[in-house]
Amino acid sequence: MAYSIQDPAALTALNVMRGLGKDNDKIQQQISSELRIQSAADDATYWSYAQTLRTDGNSLKTIDDALGLGAAKVDTTYTSMNSLIDLVTNIKSTLVSAADPANDRDKLNTTLQQLKGQLQSAVTGTSFSGENWLYNNSSAMPDTRSVIGGYTRGPNGQFYPENISIPSSNLVMIDSRDASKGLLTKAIDPGNGTGSQFYLLNANSSTPAGGTEIALSDSTSSQDLADMQSAVEKILSSLNTTASGLGIMQNQIDARSDYISKMMDSLDTTVGALVDTDMDEASTRQTAIGTQLNVATEAMNILNTSAGNILILLE
Secondary structure, three states: OOOOOOOHHHHHHHHHHHHHHHHHHHHHHHHHHOEOOOOOOOOHHHHHHHHHHHHHHHHHHHHHHHHHHHHHHHHHHHHHHHHHHHHHHHHHHHHHHHOOOOOOHHHHHHHHHHHHHHHHHHHHOOOEOOEOOOEEOOOOOOOEEEEEEEEEEOOOOOEEEEEEEEEHHHHOOEEOOEHHHOOOOOOEOOOOOOOOOEEOOOOOOOEOOOOEEOOOOOOOOHHHHHHHHHHHHHHHHHHHHHHHHHHHHHHHHHHHHHHHHHHHHHHHHHHHHHHEOOHHHHHHHHHHHHHHHHHHHHHHHHHHHHHHHHHHHHO
């Protein structure tokens, strides 16, 4: 006679072990991937929220990169402007020294020409990413120089870069096409009522500047010297104004970049809260499941032993 034993307790223990095995595999996967929710199948709502936030984060990262490039352009130009201010200040001091009859004007003119040469080198050498905001040799110079200085959000939440600009006419120091468009190459009326005009640099522009180049010699009159000093003072004032405008652009870009950085950190934190594995909690759960598996295994051993004893008795 054959006997068939179906033990409900053994079947229950086996189902429990299978369930614990699946839970253990899931916890192990979450720990290894560090993600509690890896796909929409795990939790469609949280997964969707996380995907939207990741998209926003990627858009902000693109804008942040563009802000960095714009900041580099502005910083390069601003640094050069400060150098120009120092050089023009030294030119002004040289002209003031020339008013003293005890000083040798020929030697002072040598110093003046050296300073003017440094001005030209500083301007032509101010280039970043193929752009030189201070030098123009094109007949089609843009009206403004622009960089990304922030962003706006559209009605559907999309990000749009926002430009900040400065007029090119405020930036150009040397224009090799038309001298009248460059601050250092154009003729400037000193404003002393003499009707004379002076320019600082001769860049051999296609359209030259009118007036007289600023230079010193023994024949330079006191009036000419005073007019040259006034012209240089006007140039220096314009340089300071332009540098201030660039400084405002710097501050705006820095503030926006700092804000975007904090926004990206906040998005990362939020995404992490939605989908990342809590490693401490997962480790505790894994330990608990391991203990449950051990108990279930021991129970199966006991049940198998008991069933074997019963079969021996029935033989």
